[in-house]
Amino acid sequence: MNAAPHDSDRPVVHAAREQVARLLALVPYLHSRGEVRLVDAAAALGVDPEQLDRDLRVLFMCGLPGGFPDDLINVDLDALEGERIIRVDNADYLARPVSFAPSEAAALVVALRALAQSAAPETRDVVRRTLAKFEAAGQTAAAERVHVETAPEPGSELVPSLQQAIDHGHQLELDYHVASRDEHSTRVVEPRALTRVGDATYLDAWCHTAGGDRVFRLDRILRATELDTPVSEQASRTRELGSGWFADEGSATTVTVRLAPPAHWVTEYYPVTETRPGPSGSLDVDLEVASEAWLRQLLFRVAPHARVVAPREFAESFTASAREAVRLYTGPGVR
């Protein structure tokens, strides 16, 4: 059964609140700088310049209660419209940014803690120093209600050496594991950049062995050696790494798997498209399977609590590999 869309999924728009949030950051930003070009302020605060222009026209209407012209914040509209420069006066009481809301502090502190867990030992220190400053400023209380367990990512220990090769402009020799075939190969690549997509980190490179652009998952790189050979222009070609980067190789097959109760957790861990009750407390689930090797690994992991109902060939090939594995234990010449 597919999850029905929830009301709570709908994004809630808080246009006014967000506008005030931007203004309460803009004024202190300007305060220490005098006048700033609209585009510069927009870039620093991560706001669209046109939006910032509209925000300023609201600021212009605000000020101390009393209703005298002197009470209002002064925005130099001529400068804004002419030279696209922001000048704001009479707003000294807004000179300091508003404190972090609990959620803001918690989001940032949780991110820093996760970074401290995943960082290589050489960089962990600076993350800890940064966190200590939040702690000293009393900004970590809200984060106590959140705990994120990030196991150190396999392969993250390679980041400094890979980054170094990229910085030096040197080629790399990689021992790389191809998961779908459970095999590894040695290849020479021209590294471009490290990128994170989804929950994994990748090395983007031009691969000499494959004669084309390839991405390598860090947790599948067994060994990386920086060579003295400089990279060619292949590495300097920048690539736009969008979401279509990992177009599925080949199409997916719908596979129906029967899960006995000890394997029901699979429905929460993998995207299942359909769930139906099966015999004696089991669940029949449909999975879109792009790689049979992946399915086989899953079935083995929960063995013997999952079996393929359809298609027949998948069931047969899984049984065949199970038989092959049993033979390793029971065949002649073992141990």
Added chain:
Amino acid sequence: MASDKAERLLNLYIMLLAQTRFVSKQDIRRAHYADYPDTERGDEAFEKAFERDKDDLRELGVVIEVGSLDAFFDDEPGYRISTDTSALPEIRFEADEAAVLGIAARAWEQATLARRTTEAMRKLTAQGVEVDSARLDLVPPSLRAEEPAFDAFWDATQKRRVVTFDYKRPGEQPRKRRLQPWGVVRSSGRWYVVGHDVDRDAERVFRLSRVQGRVSGVGKAGAYDVPPGTDVSAIAANLAPRTPDVEATVLVRQRAGVGLRRRASRVEEDVAGPDEESGWDRLVITGPGSDLAGEVLTYGASVVVEAPEELRADVLARLQAILEQEGVTR
């Protein structure tokens, strides 16, 4: 429309910030809510709008102090905002620390918290922190939350507000639960909420992926206290009780089993294996007893357990069970 409301919010903020004394609700109404008529319905509409505006300011990080205007009559509340509690404390960061902030700010992939982080970073920029995302040798961790219920539980946890929701264990009918959330926890790629189950009067942990439909807040924020000494991370640690580590010796086909090779403490290459189809290596690996069998099994016919005997027997029994349920005669 939006700009009228934005103007009112900002003016309200400035009015309360500029005062050292508490400001009465009447003065606030006269200054910023003059449109609301002096009727019963107008009063009601004003109260509602004022409550919402205060909530909006609080969401921005503003602390609104409520106090008595008159030492002798405490029935008329007054409001003020003090720089002591509402201004961002001065934090100075070194250049490398600012770079760390820039990287951490990219960690959240969950939309709401990504936005919260952006807002926090904007306040730091306003304070003069120059966030130079110049590269450090750091890749941001990825903090995700695919569970639709995440936002609601995060928010309720931060506000200490009771929530109700339908909770469905696999194979069971959904049941309505009432919870005082103490904290949210991510463990092994899933989010959980820890709290006090009001109906069962006990500490409970719920898996967010099992929450069905909408999570509704009930009553006011700050409605309960998290028991002192509650350690959300300790409760989280109990979620996945680890069995003691076991050291195992396994034979692995050459050029296979990379996950095991990566964490092997000892490797002996080119040893005698159970078949001649490939060369074999002997690996020593350590892991929690409960997980090891499942992990070894995923490699199918590429890995064989040599020792300990219980692990070997367990893996073999599970493999044979696959064949038995398929009715295959061996």
